[in-house]
Amino acid sequence: MVAPNVPPSVPSSSPKNKAIAALVAGLVFLVALAGIQNAPQSSGVPPALPKLDPNLVPLVTGEEPIQELFVRAGCVVCHRIPGIAGAEGKVGPPLWLGKTGAARLADPQYRGQAQTVREYIVESVVSPGTYVVPGFPADTMPAWYGRKLSAGALAKIATYLEQITEETSPGSR
Ligand code: HEC
Known part of the structure; x- marks a missing residue:
């Protein structure tokens, strides 16, 4: 009996391919964000x-982990959010x-x-x-988040932010 001399087949690197795909998607997103920050401003808006x-902002369903949710929605570009990596706006x-x-x-100025x-x-x-929070520019925070964030996403954002009382976050650091 001769054992067939077949080399053990290496399963073609599918986990690796997935990792690379995820990396590329991440890079594309980062480049898009950088583009946003460097985009020329329309006239009348201070540079x-x-x-x-x-x-460029995808729909946010609320299924995302909180870190990803804040990054996807772009909040991190303008806001510091304790516990969220990269949120240094x-x-x-x-x-x-x-x-x-x-x-x-x-x-007393609050009319909401x-x-x-x-x-x-x-x-x-x-x-x-x-x-408009005193000391910060009006008409700067996007007015279209109601169309991009699901009710679940809004609830998740509120739950996270209402718990932050200090530099440190509710848990994630
Ligand atoms: C392009 C910049 C920009 C982006 C992006 C942005 N914001 Fe803002 N945001 C502001 C500015 C400027 C203010 C202060 C002026 C005002 O009240 O509108 C503000 C105010 C706020 C306030 C009130 C804060 C306070 O101390 O009273 C909250 C809450 C808030 N933003 C949440 C968010 C969340 C959540 C996101 C992402 C879904 C986001 N913002 C995205 C610019 C931005």
Whole structure:
């Protein structure tokens, strides 16, 4: 009996291919983000303010892990968010609403509908013009998030942000 001399077949590197595909997709996304930040500004907008193109922002379902959710939605470009890697934006206020939310609601200039910090967060995201945080530019936070974020995504964002009272996050660092 002669054993057939077949070399053990190496399963063609499918996990590796997947990893490479994921890496390429990640790179494409990063390049798109860099493009957003360096995009020439339309006239009238001060050059330092980034502008997100809604066509480049995918629908956010709320199924994503919180880190991915904030990155996908582009929040990280403009906001510092404790516990979220890469969220170092300085255009808007740091998002630690557990610390700042109550003061927003108590501001005599506040004219919105929110009764709780959680409602304030949702309102700030879907209707940023309702209340402009003093010291930050108006008409800068995109007004189209209501069309890009599912109710589940908004709930997840609110749950995360309302818990942040300090530099550190609810858990992820
Ligand atoms: C292009 C820049 C930009 C992007 C992108 C952006 N924001 Fe903002 N955001 C701002 C600015 C500027 C303000 C402050 C002015 C105002 O209140 O509209 C703000 C205000 C806020 C506030 C109120 C904060 C406070 O301290 O009262 C919340 C909450 C918020 N943003 C959440 C988000 C979330 C969540 C995302 C992503 C889904 C996001 N923002 C994306 C610029 C941005």
